Amino acid sequence: MDEALSEIEFLSRSANRVLVLECLAEDRYTRGELGEEIGASQATLGRILEDFTERSWIRHDGTEYVATATGRLVAGSVTDLLESLETETKLREIIDYLPTHAMDFDLEHLSDATITVPTQTRPSAPLREVLAVMEDATHLRVFSHAFNEQSIEIVERRVRTGAQTFEAVLSESAITAIADNQTLWEQLQSLASADDGRLRVRADGVPLAATLTNDTVVFLLRDGRGLVQASLASSNDRVYQWAVETHDHYWRTAASFDPEQYDATIS
Missing domain, CATH: 1.10.10.10 (Winged helix-like DNA-binding domain superfamily/Winged helix DNA-binding domain)
Incomplete structure (x- = not known):
């Protein structure tokens, strides 16, 4: 040696x-x-x-x-x-927020990924990267443990106007958090009832947040307190294929979204 x-x-x-x-x-x-x-x-x-x-x-x-x-x-x-x-070296500053246990691909496939972190002048830069992807996509797939106000507003508006098709798998905790806000709850129900809006709920949870367009997957990375620390965008074929397969798996193992179930829970 x-x-x-x-x-x-x-x-x-x-x-x-x-x-x-x-x-x-x-x-x-x-x-x-x-x-x-x-x-x-x-x-x-x-x-x-x-x-x-x-x-x-x-x-x-x-x-x-x-x-x-x-x-x-x-x-x-x-x-x-x-x-x-x-x-x-590229991943070092965000590795603590990267749920590698849930990512079934070699990290080498992230060599060309684009990482965005908050700065003093752009504290919301990671979230804005994801919102920009949502705003531009004509077909959007999501699996996540959280779905924030800006995301719901963008997707609901674009789906309602026929500009976007949407398929999402959210965790129970994400749905419950949204249901606590009347405005967001109404927007989510409007989104789920639209012809091009499909939503399922996974009782077993979703360990990471991913947004898929036609050829790119964007991860939104949070710390233990739920605060956004970075976004990571990749167009690598292996990473994207993993994201597609993971979305399909979560979709198959999730239940249909039933607003009445949550209305009864939070009333």
């Missing part, structure tokens, strides 16, 4: 080393072409090529350099490690 760690340290001390190895694992390059590609001086490049040749990671073939089989192995491993670390 010590030898392997030493080699990792050798590569990590220079971004140019990683770039050269990745380039040569992909294609053949002359020394001049490599210099132009990575922007390193010929002196620096010469040292890198010499070090790689000594390790049998590359070979000199006429006027060109190319990675060996072991060089390609190392390059692929380093690339995977770098991508994993870049994803981890």
